[in-house]
Amino acid sequence: MSRFFGKIRQAGYVVDDIEAAMQYWSDTLGVGPFFYKERVPIVNYRYRGKSYEPHNSVALANSGELQVELIQTRNDVPSMYKDFRDAGHRGLQHVAYWTDTFDADLDRLTQQGYKVVMEGEVGENGRFVYFDTHYHPGTVIELSEVAGPKGRMFDAIRKASEDWDGNAPVRPFPDLSKI
Template sequence: MILHHLGYVVRDLSEAARRWYDVAGIGPFLVLDHVHFDTLTVDGRPAAFDHSAAFAAHGDLFIEIQEVHAATPAAAADFFRLGSLPALQHLAYVVDDPASTAARFEANDIPQTVAAATSGLSIAQYDLAPSLGFAVEIHPRTDELTALFEKVRAAADGWDQSTFLQPFG
């Protein structure tokens, strides 16, 4: 597995995007407002998670910042680390064989906590917070996922540094 992106939960997307630029010179962050999941479970139970997410290229990696507007039930709010903002919430990997990755985690007693899907994208998060302080997020490699991150990389090429947040478009 090769690390794809780091996912942070922050209080304010605009402020976080500016700080990432101040610290690492990266941007712009492309924003998806109020991301909708067709299905979402936390610990196998239906959940609701209203958030906006923004992505920027950083070398071979990407940075994701998320501003959470609401999360229910309480297990979802706890999992997304809403009590300790800002926080590194997950390390994300894109894999060709998500079933074997899931089997590896299960064999090592790493529980899948979140399962979500929308528009050709799916996400599985595994809870490593007790031992490492964050979750591991697994994405199957899909054309939709590849296209999304190609847009992020293209936005970074030739960026004029005038706006730190830009809509996906």
């Protein structure tokens, strides 16, 4: 466990083909089921202080307490994912820490010198920030708010993995407004 952030709760992988990646993780590694959203509804997205409209596909599954996130960028909007790809990397891009005290943690971390590069929101109480911590591939740190529907969705995804028998390896992303 990180003495600065707590438990790593998610490992985020940037991939070229999300469908192939879901199949590999399910068939070869036995991780699933994946909950897939072709276009994540990100609002208030900013990269290096400028607003953009990203089109990212995301798939989420758990292996125990660790959530696996697969990310495929679908447009050329500036992002840390695009930076990672443009540098020739694929695979683990970030680790995420989850919080239900987002404002306090963000304030504490920025006071400690962490700089936000990318930020946005997915649903109510679903803010996220990525810090400028890309010292070598796979070391970007994400702080993700999980106080509301997003947190309940993450719980549902983890629970679905507990007794997963390999059937229906890809499922639709739950509607955050109904959780």
